Amino acid sequence: MSDDRSPVQIREATEADAGAIIELFIAGYGDGYMYPQYYEDLSIRKMILSEGTLMFVAEDASGRLVGTASVMLEIGAYSDLIGELGRLVVHPEFRNQGVATHLMRARLDRVKDRLHVGIVEARTIHPYACRLATRHEFAPVGMLPNGLVFSNSREHAVLYMRHFGDALSLRNNHPRIIPEAYALAGLAMENVGLDLDVIVDEQAAPYPHGGDVQIEKLQAEGYTSLLRIERGRVRNREVFGPLQLHYGRFKLLATHAHYLIARDGGRVVGAVGFILDRQDLHLRIFELIQVDQAVARQLLADLGRRAVEEWDLVTIEIDVAANAPSLQRTLLELDYRPAAYLPAHSFHAVERRDVVKMWRLLQPAVVPSDELPAAAMTVTEVVLEQLRQQERRPRIRRALEDVLLCSDLTEEQAGRIEGLLEYTRLETGERLFERGEPGDRMFLVTEGRVTIEGEDGAVGEVGPGGCVGEVALLTRAPHSATAVASEPVEAGTLGREPLERLVRQRPDIGVALYRNLARELGEKLKQADLDISGAS
Numbered sequence: 271m272s273d274d275r276s277p278v279q280i281r282e283a284t285e286a287d288a289g290a291i292i293e294l295f296i297a298g299y300g301d302g303y304m305y306p307q308y309y310e311d312l313s314i315r316k317m318i319l320s321e322g323t324l325m326f327v328a329e330d331a332s333g334r335l336v337g338t339a340s341v342m343l344e345i346g347a348y349s350d351l352i353g354e355l356g357r358l359v360v361h362p363e364f365r366n367q368g369v370a371t372h373l374m375r376a377r378l379d380r381v382k383d384r385l386h387v388g389i390v391e392a393r394t395i396h397p398y399a400c401r402l403a404t405r406h407e408f409a410p411v412g413m414l415p416n417g418l419v420f421s422n423s424r425e426h427a428v429l430y431m432r433h434f435g436d437a438l439s440l441r442n443n444h445p446r447i448i449p450e451a452y453a454l455a456g457l458a459m460e461n462v463g464l465d466l467d468v469i470v471d472e473q474a475a476p477y478p479h480g481g482d483v484q485i486e487k488l489q490a491e492g493y494t495s496l497l498r499i500e501r502g503r504v505r506n507r508e509v510f511g512p513l514q515l516h517y518g519r520f521k522l523l524a525t526h527a528h529y530l531i532a533r534d535g536g537r538v539v540g541a542v543g544f545i546l547d548r549q550d551l552h553l554r555i556f557e558l559i560q561v562d563q564a565v566a567r568q569l570l571a572d573l574g575r576r577a578v579e580e581w582d583l584v585t586i587e588i589d590v591a592a593n594a595p596s597l598q599r600t601l602l603e604l605d606y607r608p609a610a611y612l613p614a615h616s617f618h619a620v621e622r623r624d625v626v627k628m629w630r631l632l633q634p635a636v637v638p639s640d641e642l643p644a645a646a647m648t649v650t651e652v653v654l655e656q657l658r659q660q661e662r663r664p665r666i667r668r669a670l671e672d673v674l675l676c677s678d679l680t681e682e683q684a685g686r687i688e689g690l691l692e693y694t695r696l697e698t699g700e701r702l703f704e705r706g707e708p709g710d711r712m713f714l715v716t717e718g719r720v721t722i723e724g725e726d727g728a729v730g731e732v733g734p735g736g737c738v739g740e741v742a743l744l745t746r747a748p749h750s751a752t753a754v755a756s757e758p759v760e761a762g763t764l765g766r767e768p769l770e771r772l773v774r775q776r777p778d779i780g781v782a783l784y785r786n787l788a789r790e791l792g793e794k795l796k797q798a799d800l801d802i803s804g805a806s
Contacts, residue, residue, distance in 0.1 A: 277330065277331075277364075278328040278330050278336060278337070278364075278369055280375075280376040281327060282326055282327075283318050283325040283338065284318065285315050287318070287327050287338075288314040288315050289311060290327075291314050291325075291327065291335065291338050292308065294337065294338050294359050294360075295308045295309060295338075295359055297359075298361065298362065299420070304419045304420060305357065317340070323341070323343065324381065325338065325357075326339050326380075328360075328373055330364070336363075336364040337358070337359065337364065337369040337373055338359055338373070339355070339358035339359075339370075339373040339374070339377060340355075340358075341354070341377050341380070341381050342354040343381075343385075344512060345512055350386075350387070350617045351384070351385050351386040352386070352615070353389070354390070355388055356391060358373060358374075358399075360373075370402055371402065385435070386434055386436065386614070386617075386622065387431065387432070387437055387612075387615060388431070388433075388434065390431075391417070391427040392427060392428045392430060393420075393425055393426075394413075394427065394428055394650070395420075395426075397641045400642055404643055404645075404646075408431060408432045409458075409463075409645070410429070410645050410646040411430065411462065411612055411649070412428075412429040412458065412608075412609050412653065413426055413427065413610070413649055413650045413654075414428075414585075414627075414629065415636075416631060417552075419549075419550045423636075424584065426635070428646045428650065429610045429612075431462060431612055433614060437622055438464070438613075440614065440621050440622045441621065441622050441624070442623050442624065443467055444467050444468070444469055445624045446468070446469045446470075446471040446474070446592070446594075447468050447470060447471065447592050448470070448472075449472055450598075450602060450607070450608060450656065451592075451598060451608040451611060451626050452470050453652050454649070455468050455592075455624075457648060457652060458610070458611035458612070458613065458649070459611070461649075468592070468624075472771070475596060475599070476599040476603050477563035477600040478682065479567065479681065479682035479685075480564050481567060481568035482534075483533055484532070484533045484534075485531070485532055485568070486533065487528065487529070487531070488541060492531050492533075492538050493515075493519060495538040496515060496538050496541050497515060499539075499540065499561060501561065502557065502559040502566075503515060503557070503559055507591065507618055508558060508597045509555060509557055509588060509590060509597075510590075510591065510618070510625060511555065511557060513525060513527050513557065514557055515529070515559065526545055526546065527543060527545050527556070528543070528544055529541045529543045529544075530542050530569060532565050532569055539560070539562075540560035540561060540565040540566060541559045541560075541569070542558050542559075542566075542573055543555070543557035543558075544556065544573065548581065551581075551582065552583065552585045553573075554586075554588070555570075555588040563600075566597075567600055570600065570601070570604055574586065574604055577630075583632055585631060586606070587628070589612075589625045591625065591626075592623065592625060592626050599689065601628045601630075602628075603685050603688075603689055604630070605663065606628040606630040607656035607659070608627070608629075608653070610626075610627035610653075611625075611626055631657055631660070635657055662762075663688070665716040665717070665734075665760070666688060666693075666716055666762040667688060669715070669716045670687065673735065674737075675737055675783060675786045676786065677786055678786065679782055683782065687779070688762075690764055690768045691763065692763050692764075693761075693763075694760075695760050696718075696758070696759045696761070697758055698756065698757050701752060701753065701754050702753035702754070702755065702761075703749050703753055705723075705751050707748060708746075709741070709742020709743045709745075709746065709749050709766075711765045711766065712738065712739040712743045712763070712764050713739050713753070713762070714737050714762040715733060715760075716734055716762060717758070717760035718756075719731055720738055720753050721753070722751050722752070723753075723754060724751050729751065740790075741790075743764070743766055743769065744783065
């Protein structure tokens with residue numbers, strides 16, 4: 271296909287172009303491109319011939335190839351009709367001449383009737399990629415922290431999305447998501463032109479602890495037993511990805527897919543499927559099969575442990591159905607964070623489901639470019655704030671272990687309270703609360719110090735691991751003193767409404783909290799008696 275206004279002509283690649291395509295990637299990226307197969311003649315030829323890849327080239331009037339770009343048609347499951355428009359490179363001598371624009375236009379013309387969803391991963395280090403996607407009606411829906419590897423360094427990628435054909439008319443409306451995904455969902459849906467119809471589910475409980483199964487790698491003898499489990503495969507599917515167990519063992523092996531299975535005694539009771547990329551130090555979870563939720567949680571936790579201890583990975587991703595808030599909450603407790611919200615992304619049964627892409631970052635995030643388009647920058651900031659909250663979680667977790675109010679709680683019970691805590695920062699001199707005010711929240715100090723002031727001045731001080739405001743919160747009494755940050759303070763805050771909702775859901779946690787409060791008050795009264803006795 272050609273364009274009379276273009277300095278180049280665009281056509282589909284042939285096998286004869288393989289060598290010139292490799293030269294383009296070398297000229298454009300040196301030897302640091304993230305997909306090494308684009309430097310291999312045989313791999314390029316296979317992609318050109320494959321039905322799952324469309325590859326285009328741009329050639330000038332002399333017939334020289336000056337650019338190339340691809341569409342990967344199998345990044346979703348076979349029926350998902352999702353394509354990734356990527357692998358674009360223009361020879362340095364022909365940049366800023368519209369070559370990339372013509373390649374993008376040619377790809378869209380070729381695939382717009384074949385896809386429901388188009389995806390672009392744009393490098394944040396080169397804002398031009400973001401602007402190119404925007405000009406062709408792709409909208410930012412998320413950001414993948416440390417998601418790309420170039421020349422052995424990591425970069426963020428802004429995730430862009432465009433819908434085609436009947437995608438939105440097949441969308442499952444009013445999905446249910448956790449509060450932590452709401453801001454991202456709102457931005458994504460506004461950017462793609464949808465009204466915000468998500469329902470925030472603040473009461474969704476995470477998958478329970480307590481699974482006691484043996485985790486091992488899938489072997490041939492466990493495959494048939496696993497196929498007989500319906501939940502997570504054909505019923506109550508909550509995880510989406512490019513593969514599924516029933517595609518067959520040959521397909522799974524050919525695509526470097528792995529499964530960890532759970533056994534209860536000798537019986538197979540669940541599995542988690544994943545693709546492990548040791549070169550990019552990345553893991554993608556694509557399937558979660560289980561007889562019950564406790565098994566699923568143990569599988570996810572064990573896989574996360576292996577990612578850190580055995581494989582030394584940098585990133586993990588999982589696409590979760592937007593109507594699965596309990597799994598979203600579970601992943602949040604396992605240190606995943608929402609990185610993208612993709613409306614009408616994956617096809618399931620008779621409809622297209624919204625997806626929350628959850629992302630776990632195992633190493634510090636790089637600094638993104640500040641030259642991104644406004645919409646992309648807004649999405650990026652929302653994702654980065656989620657990551658900052660993740661980085662604070664270990665401090666909150668350690669502080670909880672030292673708080674008398676939370677002593678004797680099980681790991682699962684403490685995890686539920688931790689999940690309710692919101693981060694706050696106060697500067698020197700700021701008041702946490704005033705004497706006489708109603709107690710609507712408590713503060714768990716993780717950094718800095720807080721001075722407690724009575725009628726006659728300072729009466730005490732609380733440092734990291736200390737708790738203030740808990741008595742008023744649990745007894746509904748007004749604060750008996752004023753709390754002031756005597757230096758910059760970071761703290762986790764717990765409000766009355768989420769706490770009371772948790773206690774209604776989990777009376778066992780309520781009993782433990784009030785029992786510990788009684789012990790704490792008893793200790794304070796005992797200390798007060800000692801102080802009075804000493805003074806007399």
